[in-house]
Amino acid sequence: xxxxxxxxxxxxxxxxxxxxxxxxxxxxxxxxxxxxxxxxxxxxxxxxxxxxxxxxxxxxxxxxxxxxxxxxxxxxxxxxxxxxxxxxxxxxxxxxxxxxxxxxxxxxxxxxxxxxxxxxxxxxxxxxxxxxxxxxxxxxxxxxxxxxxxxxxxxxxxxxxxxxxxxxxxxxxxxxxxxxxxxxxxxxxxxxxxxxxxxxxxxxxxxxxxxxxxxxxxxxxxxxxxxxxxxxxxxxxxxxxxxxxxxxxxxxxxxxxxxxxxxxxxx
Ligand code: ADP
Numbered sequence: 419x420x421x422x423x424x425x426x427x428x429x430x431x432x433x434x435x436x437x438x439x440x441x442x443x444x445x446x447x448x449x450x451x452x453x454x455x456x457x458x459x460x461x462x463x464x465x466x467x468x469x470x471x472x473x474x475x476x477x478x479x480x481x482x483x484x485x486x487x488x489x490x491x492x493x494x495x496x497x498x499x500x501x502x503x504x505x506x507x508x509x510x511x512x513x514x515x516x517x518x519x520x521x522x523x524x525x526x527x528x529x530x531x532x533x534x535x536x537x538x539x540x541x542x543x544x545x546x547x548x549x550x551x552x553x554x555x556x557x558x559x560x561x562x563x564x565x566x567x568x569x570x571x572x573x574x575x576x577x578x579x580x581x582x583x584x585x586x587x588x589x590x591x592x593x594x595x596x597x598x599x600x601x602x603x604x605x606x607x608x609x610x611x612x613x614x615x616x617x618x619x620x621x622x623x624x625x626x627x628x629x630x631x632x633x634x635x636x637x638x639x640x641x642x643x644x645x646x647x648x649x650x651x652x653x654x655x656x657x658x659x660x661x662x663x664x665x666x667x668x669x670x671x672x673x674x675x676x677x678x679x680x681x682x683x684x685x
Contacts, residue, residue, distance in 0.1 A: 430487035496539035556609040558583030
């Protein structure tokens with residue numbers, strides 16, 4: 419069983435890498451053609467836009483499969499940096515505008531009043547929140563509201579995403595964190611997906627030593643939340659002058675008799 423699982427992981431990893439290479443070439447040429455879109459008639463320009471959007475979608479799917487193979491092999495890593503929560507949420511809000519418009523959905527975001535700094539993997543946190551907003555959007559009927567609320571307590575950030583969509587039956591909720599699992603109903607089939615989003619989301623939360631939960635009632639809606647111990651203080655900016663002086667003080671350890679500060683002033 420162990421060998422079969424290792425073979426599956428290798429297969430997923432190889433196939434997704436192999437798919438990525440031609441897709442990168444297609445996307446590159448589509449971007450190149452998009453640069454001279456004013457030379458095309460409206461119909462061709464629209465076709466090009468469809469190719470571009472679907473190539474981007476395929477890219478995201480391949481990345482999900484790559485992530486799953488990394489998770490399977492225990493090789494998914496995070497690269498934490500310090501960033502502002504509000505800035506990230508603003509970016510996500512903007513990025514989702516067009517997608518939400520297709521179903522006339524409204525995203526109501528409540529952010530902390532103060533600027534909050536997080537020490538976490540920014541891209542992965544964006545991916546985590548995007549997966550959850552995307553699900554709320556995919557599995558809700560038209561004209562709905564999706565609510566994203568945040569809370570900061572001690573050194574932890576809690577994010578909750580709520581929808582009034584189709585919900586998930588109790589039986590299905592038990593299998594949600596199994597890779598490739600998708601609820602067997604018409605709305606889910608229609609929405610499309612791979613059944614990987616929640617598994618990836620949970621792994622990102624785990625890698626940040628956090629916790630994730632999900633409550634859902636069929637035909638009423640779903641609430642997904644996560645809590646991460648990643649709140650930090652504002653990073654200290656190193657001004658160029660400070661940077662120069664600290665470099666000088668390092669030199670002064672090497673050449674203790676040299677008046678580096680005076681040299682810096684006269685320079
Ligand atoms: P995908 O959306 O690509 O199928 P996910 O792992 O994100 O994969 O979700 C797994 C399944 O859980 C979905 O197929 C869907 O049946 C169900 N699900 C996830 N989020 C929601 C939600 N907000 N409302 C209703 N069903 C959901």
